[in-house]
Amino acid sequence: MRTLTFTLPDPFPLLNVQQRKHYRTRQREKIATARRIAAELSGEIPAEPFTRAHVLIIRYSTGTPDLDGLYGGAKDLLDCLTTPELQANGKIRNKFGIGLIVDDSPKHITLTVEPRVCKRAEARTVVTVTEMVGAEVMA
Structure with missing residues (x-):
């Protein structure tokens, strides 16, 4: 069972904030988040994405x-963890993903998002992705 943990310096934006952004702004922020995650993991990204995983996101x-x-605000962060996939129509699905998990559907992940109260200077987002194998998948 493999586990990857990384910390982003800011709490991820909540759903209300995300919905009010222009789609191009949101796109730029997804790209920046994906790059930040890749830099945080620097070399720890698995060659093959986790087929089944538990994703724990703690927002301080x-x-x-x-x-x-x-939970709605975690969507863009989850999109950055997925694997890009070429579809039959020629479009790329999950084009901002860095390939930690196959997909963010319930078939491939279980998701827990927890809020934690802290001082403003300690605000951050901690993400833990744990591969689920064997008996864990059956549960």
Whole structure:
């Protein structure tokens, strides 16, 4: 069972913030996040993505967000963990992904997102991706 953990310097934006951004701005931020994750992991990215994984995201911030905003805001971060895939129509699915997990669908991941209250100077996002094998997949 392999585990990868990385820390992003800021809490990820919540759903309300994401929805109000222009799609090009959101796209640029996804690219920046994917690059930041790749730099954080520097050489730890597996040759083959995890087929089945548990993703734990802990968002440290000064306030406690509502759960729908918390889980919805994690979408762009999850998109950065996926594997790009060429579709039959010629478009690339998950084009911003760095290849840690096959896909972010329930078939491939279980997701836990937790809010933690901290001081403003300690705000960050900690992501742990744990490969699930054998009996864990059956659960």
